[in-house]
Amino acid sequence: xxxxxxxxxxxxxxxxxxxxxxxxxxxxxxxxxxxxxxxxxxxxxxxxxxxxxxxxxxxxxxxxxxxxxxxxxxxxxxxxxxxxxxxxxxxxxxxxxxxxxxxxxxxxxxxxxxxxxxxxxxxxxxxxxxxxxxxxxxxxxxxxxxxxxxxxxxxxxxxxxxxxxxxxxxxxxxxxxxxxxxxxxxxxxxxxxxxxxxxxxxxxxxxxxxxxxxxxxxxxxxxxxxxxxxxxxxxxxxxxxxxxxxxxxxxxxxxxxxxxxxxxxxxxxxxxxxxxxxxxxxxxxxxxxxxxxxxxxxx
Numbered sequence: 001x002x003x004x005x006x007x008x009x010x011x012x013x014x015x016x017x018x019x020x021x022x023x024x025x026x027x028x029x030x031x032x033x034x035x036x037x038x039x040x041x042x043x044x045x046x047x048x049x050x051x052x053x054x055x056x057x058x059x060x061x062x063x064x065x066x067x068x069x070x071x072x073x074x075x076x077x078x079x080x081x082x083x084x085x086x087x088x089x090x091x092x093x094x095x096x097x098x099x100x101x102x103x104x105x106x107x108x109x110x111x112x113x114x115x116x117x118x119x120x121x122x123x124x125x126x127x128x129x130x131x132x133x134x135x136x137x138x139x140x141x142x143x144x145x146x147x148x149x150x151x152x153x154x155x156x157x158x159x160x161x162x163x164x165x166x167x168x169x170x171x172x173x174x175x176x177x178x179x180x181x182x183x184x185x186x187x188x189x190x191x192x193x194x195x196x197x198x199x200x201x202x203x204x205x206x207x208x209x210x211x212x213x214x215x216x217x218x219x220x221x222x223x224x225x226x227x228x229x230x231x232x233x234x235x236x237x238x239x240x241x242x243x244x245x246x247x248x249x250x251x252x253x254x255x256x257x258x259x260x261x262x263x264x265x266x267x268x269x270x271x272x273x274x275x276x277x278x279x280x281x282x283x284x285x286x287x288x289x290x291x292x293x294x295x296x297x298x299x
Contacts, residue, residue: 026115031122031123033192050072090275091268125286129142150182206223207221245293245295248292250289
């Protein structure tokens with residue numbers, strides 16, 4: 001759609017007191033607090049799981065040693081996607097605007113749109129953690145009770161419950177009991193609690209006080225005392241008001257590949273004299289190891 005003088009008629013006449021709607025404060029960049037951002041120079045990137053070896057066996061005297069073979073697990077491909085948006089305005093609309101540069105206003109709005117798109121693309125990895133069709137390299141959704149491994153099915157889907165002391169403790173115990181693909185215990189730990197704005201007060205009460213929350217006793221706040229949840233991240237682009245999750249320290253978890261940063265271009269059409277501007281960016285987001293995120297959908 002071409003922006004003409006009739007599109008914003010009030011901007012053509014003196015006497016307008018103020019404009020609003022295109023200059024709100026922006027949230028600081030949030031996806032980088034959850035995703036490991038990496039650069040890429042390929043059309044796509046792949047992450048492959050190695051299963052490792054199983055447990056050692058007793059070797060009888062004179063008997064042959066038991067040999068095992070490490071295998072390959074699921075393969076995850078990150079295919080970069082180009083996101084773009086632009087605007088077109090007539091030369092007359094640009095010339096006759098009385099309240100600052102129309103091009104400048106439109107370009108600021110375009111930058112905002114590109115930034116917000118990137119945040120939502122990344123937040124949707126968690127928003128769709130249990131949504132059918134949005135699967136990872138192992139063929140199931142991010143938060144599933146049936147991730148296939150070399151040792152059988154494993155789960156990172158927590159029992160549905162609102163954020164509270166007991167469910168949070170259960171989630172932390174589940175993480176402590178995590179195993180690799182061969183079923184061997186691994187040193188998994190939570191690095192942050194991730195949730196939306198609806199849980200900011202609840203999360204603060206649970207993790208900030210030295211004493212146990214919602215208790216008249218003088219019990220210590222065990223989660224805080226043990227340092228089991230070092231950080232709380234509130235993401236404003238998460239949809240579910242009562243969902244929450246724990247991100248862990250696995251190295252190949254939630255990943256963002258930047259193929260090309262935002263590129264802004266301006267031009268004008270020779271025949272129509274319309275002014276045009278566009279922005280494009282190329283990136284991908286997803287996950288490799290499902291153990292990176294233990295998800296609770298809330299009650």
